[in-house]
Amino acid sequence: xxxxxxxxxxxxxxxxxxxxxxxxxxxxxxxxxxxxxxxxxxxxxxxxxxxxxxxxxxxxxxxxxxxxxxxxxxxxxxxxxxxxxxxxxxxxxxxxxxxxxxxxxxxxxxxxxxxxxxxxxxxxxxxxxxxxxxxxxxxxxxxxxxxxxxxxxxxxxxxxxxxxxxxxxxxxxxxxxxxxxxxxxxxxxxxxxxxxxxxxxxxxxxxxxxxxxxxxxxxxxxxxxxxxxxxxxxxxxxxxxxxxxxxxxxxxxxxxxxxxxxxxxxxxxxxxxxxxxxxxxxxxxxxxxxxxxxxxxxxxxxxxxxxxxxxxxxxxxxxxxxxxxxxxxxx
Amino acid sequence: xxxxxxxxxxxxxxxxxxxxxxxxxxxxxxxxxxxxxxxxxxxxxxxxxxxxxxxxxxxxxxxxxxxxxxxxxxxxxxxxxxxxxxxxxxxxxxxxxxxxxxxxxxxxxxxxxxxxxxxxxxxxxxxxxxxxxxxxxxxxxxxxxxxxxxxxxxxxxxxxxxxxxxxxxxxxxxxxxxxxxxxxxxxxxxxxxxxxxxxxxxxxxxxxxxxxxxxxxxxxxxxxxxxxxxxxxxxxxxxxxxxxxxxxxxxxxxxxxxxxxxxxxxxxxxxxxxxxxxxxxxxxxxxxxxxxxxxxxxxxxxxxxxxxxxxxxxxxxxxxxxxxxxxxxxxxxxxxxxxxxxxxxxxxxxxxxx
Numbered sequence: 001x002x003x004x005x006x007x008x009x010x011x012x013x014x015x016x017x018x019x020x021x022x023x024x025x026x027x028x029x030x031x032x033x034x035x036x037x038x039x040x041x042x043x044x045x046x047x048x049x050x051x052x053x054x055x056x057x058x059x060x061x062x063x064x065x066x067x068x069x070x071x072x073x074x075x076x077x078x079x080x081x082x083x084x085x086x087x088x089x090x091x092x093x094x095x096x097x098x099x100x101x102x103x104x105x106x107x108x109x110x111x112x113x114x115x116x117x118x119x120x121x122x123x124x125x126x127x128x129x130x131x132x133x134x135x136x137x138x139x140x141x142x143x144x145x146x147x148x149x150x151x152x153x154x155x156x157x158x159x160x161x162x163x164x165x166x167x168x169x170x171x172x173x174x175x176x177x178x179x180x181x182x183x184x185x186x187x188x189x190x191x192x193x194x195x196x197x198x199x200x201x202x203x204x205x206x207x208x209x210x211x212x213x214x215x216x217x218x219x220x221x222x223x224x225x226x227x228x229x230x231x232x233x234x235x236x237x238x239x240x241x242x243x244x245x246x247x248x249x250x251x252x253x254x255x256x257x258x259x260x261x262x263x264x265x266x267x268x269x270x271x272x273x274x275x276x277x278x279x280x281x282x283x284x285x286x287x288x289x290x291x292x293x294x295x296x297x298x299x300x301x302x303x304x305x306x307x308x309x310x311x312x313x314x315x316x317x318x319x320x321x322x323x324x325x326x327x328x329x330x331x
Numbered sequence: 332x333x334x335x336x337x338x339x340x341x342x343x344x345x346x347x348x349x350x351x352x353x354x355x356x357x358x359x360x361x362x363x364x365x366x367x368x369x370x371x372x373x374x375x376x377x378x379x380x381x382x383x384x385x386x387x388x389x390x391x392x393x394x395x396x397x398x399x400x401x402x403x404x405x406x407x408x409x410x411x412x413x414x415x416x417x418x419x420x421x422x423x424x425x426x427x428x429x430x431x432x433x434x435x436x437x438x439x440x441x442x443x444x445x446x447x448x449x450x451x452x453x454x455x456x457x458x459x460x461x462x463x464x465x466x467x468x469x470x471x472x473x474x475x476x477x478x479x480x481x482x483x484x485x486x487x488x489x490x491x492x493x494x495x496x497x498x499x500x501x502x503x504x505x506x507x508x509x510x511x512x513x514x515x516x517x518x519x520x521x522x523x524x525x526x527x528x529x530x531x532x533x534x535x536x537x538x539x540x541x542x543x544x545x546x547x548x549x550x551x552x553x554x555x556x557x558x559x560x561x562x563x564x565x566x567x568x569x570x571x572x573x574x575x576x577x578x579x580x581x582x583x584x585x586x587x588x589x590x591x592x593x594x595x596x597x598x599x600x601x602x603x604x605x606x607x608x609x610x611x612x613x614x615x616x617x618x619x620x621x622x623x624x625x626x627x628x629x630x631x632x633x634x635x636x637x638x639x640x641x642x643x644x645x646x647x648x649x650x651x652x653x654x655x656x657x658x659x660x661x662x663x664x665x666x667x668x669x670x671x672x673x674x675x676x677x678x679x680x681x682x683x684x685x
Binding site: 025051056057059061062063064065066067068069070071072073074075092093096097101102103104105106107108109110111112141142144164165166191192193194238241242243244245248276279280282283 | 398400429430431432433434435439441442443448449451453456458459460461462463464465466467468470489490493494496497500652653654655656657659660661662663670671672675
C-alpha cells in the first residue's frame with residue numbers, strides 16, 4: 001500500500017497495461033513529446049516509442065474515429081481527449097459509431113476502446129473549457145462511462161476499461177489530479193457498473209461521483225466531527241450502467257438523500273438519481289431528494305463569478321442540514 | 332487526370348465476370364426497389380443503379396484479406412464481396428438471416444468473414460474508421476489494405492480532410508474511393524465543392540490520386556489495382572470514379588430537381604447497357620449469352636427474395652443481446668412498459684412498510 005496522486009494512479013494503470021498487452025496503445029494530442037496537457041502520459045514516449053504513444057494532429061474527430069477503427073480490428077487504443085469539452089468535436093464518432101458498431105452489425109465487431117478525458121471547472125478556463133458533459137455519453141446505450149473519485153478507483157477502473165471489449169469513457173477531473181489516496185501494491189480491475197458505499201452512515205444518503213464524491217467524503221467527516229451527523233456516501237463510480245440498487249438500498253436505510261453533481265441541474269445526472277429513488281424507495285423517503293448542482297450559466301472566467309457558480313463543500317453541507325431539518329419536521 | 336490504361340487487357344473471362352457482376356447488382360437493386368414498394372423493406376433504401384461499373388471493377392481488384400468500409404449505398408459492394416444475395420436481401424427485409432442479423436438494414440450491412448466492415452449511414456462516418464483499420468494493419472505490420480468508399484458529397488466534411496491528413500502523415504495502407512455521381516441528394520458537385528475535380532483535393536495532403544470513368548469496369552479495375560499497390564507500399568491514395576445515378580437519391584425520391592434532359596442523359600449513360608454493347612462488339616457477349624446471364628441472375632435474385640421472405644423475424648428475447656460485448660453489472664434490460672421497481676407499497680405512517 002502506498003499513498004499516490006490520482007494522476008500517478010492513472011499513469012500507473014496505463015503503463016501496466018502497456019507492459020502487459022502489446023495491443024494497447026495511446027493516441028491523442030500532445031501525449032508524447034509534450035507528455036500530455038496534464039502529464040498523465042509523462043515518460044511514456046521514451047519508454048514505449050512513437051508507435052505505441054502516438055501524437056496526433058489537432059483533429060479530434062479524425063483520430064478518435066481512427067482509434068475506433070483500429071479497435072474494430074482488435075487493437076486496444078486508449079484515446080486522450082485533452083478535456084471533455086473537446087469531445088464534442090468527436091461526438092459523431094463516439095455516439096454514432098463507437099457506441100453503435102457492436103449492436104448495429106449484430107455483434108460481429110467489438111470496439112475495445114478507452115476514451116480518457118477530464119471534466120471540471122474551477123480553473124478559470126471560461127465557458128468552453130469548464131463543462132461537465134459526461135451525461136451526453138452516459139445517456140447512450142452501448143457506451144460505458146466510469147467516473148473515479150479516488151486514486152485507487154482511478155487505477156482499478158482504468159484497468160477495467162482497458163480490458164473491456166466495449167467503448168468506455170473514463171471521466172477524469174482537473175481538480176482531482178493532485179489529490180492523494182492509498183492504492184494497494186497490486187490492483188485488480190474494478191467491476192464496471194457497480195457503485196460503492198465509501199462511507200457508511202445512518203442519518204442521510206449522499207450520492208455523488210467524480211470530484212463531488214471526493215467532496216462528499218470531506219463534508220461527511222466534517223459534519224460527523226462538528227455536528228454529529230452520520231452521513232452515508234454512495235460513490236456511483238459508473239454512470240452507465242447505473243447501479244440503482246445500491247442507491248435505493250442506502251435510502252431505504254437512511255430515508256433521505258442529497259445528490260451532489262458538477263453538471264447542470266436540469267436534466268442532469270442528479271435528476272436520474274432522484275427519479276431512481278422515487279421509483280425504488282418512494283415510501284421510505286421522509287423528505288424530497290435534494291440536488292446540489294452547478295448554476296445554469298456558461299461558466300464565467302472571473303473568479304468571483306466562477307466560484308459562485310460551482311457547487312462547494314459548504315453548499316453540500318447546507319443541503320444535508322436542510323434535508324435533515326425537513327425530515328425532523330415530518331417525523 | 333485520366334491515367335493511361337495499362338498494357339495488360341482483361342481476358343474475356345474477366346470481362347464476362349465484370350458484366351455478370353454488373354447485371355447482378357442491377358437486378359438485385361431492381362428487386363429491392365420492388366420489395367420496398369411492397370413494404371417488405373423499411374427505412375431508407377439507397378440503390379447502386381448507375382454505379383454497377385464501379386462496383387464490379389473496384390471489388391474485383393481487392394484481395395480476400397483486404398478490408399472495405401462503405402457508405403449507406405452499399406448493397407452492390409456487399410454482393411460483389413461475395414456475400415450471398417440471400418443474406419443481403421434478408422438484411423433488407425430485417426430478418427434474422429440478414430448479414431447484420433436484422434440489426435442494420437439497408438444502410439448497415441456488415442460481414443466480418445469477408446472483411447466487409449460496414450455500410451455507414453452517417454455521411455463520412457466510415458472515413459475515420461477505415462483510416463483506423465489501416466492504422467491497425469500498419470501497427471501489426473500486415474500486408475492488407477483498406478478500401479474506403481464514399482460519395483462525392485463526403486469530400487466536404489471535416490472528417491474527410493482530417494482522415495486524409497492522418498493517412499498521409501502516417502503512411503497508412505488505404506485507398507479512399509470517391510464515387511462521384513454528380514449529385515449529393517439533390518445538390519450538384521459544382522454547387523457544393525469549390526474544387527469540383529475532387530481527386531485534386533488529395534494534393535493538399537501530398538497524396539497520389541486519379542480520376543477514372545466509373546462506368547467502365549475495366550478502367551476502374553486497373554485504377555484500383557494501381558491505387559491498392561500504392562497503399563500497400565505505404566502511400567495512401569485517392570481514387571475518384573465518375574459515374575451517374577440513374578434514379579433518385581433513394582427509392583422514394585422522384586428526383587424532381589433534375590431536368591428531363593438530365594434524367595434522360597443518366598439513363599442513356601447506363602453502364603450495364605454500354606458494357607454489354609462494348610463486349611458484344613468485341614464478340615465476347617452474344618444475344619444468347621446476354622439472355623442467359625440475365626435469366627441466371629434473375630433466378631438468383633428471385634431466390635434471394637424468397638429466402639428473405641421465409642427467414643424468421645428476430646425474436647424479441649434477443650433485444651438486449653448486442654448492447655455490450657463484455658457483460659456488465661446493472662445493464663438495463665427494461666422494456667418500455669416495465670417499471671424499474673415493483674409498484675411502491677401502500678403508504679404507511681413511518682417509512683418502511685410492513
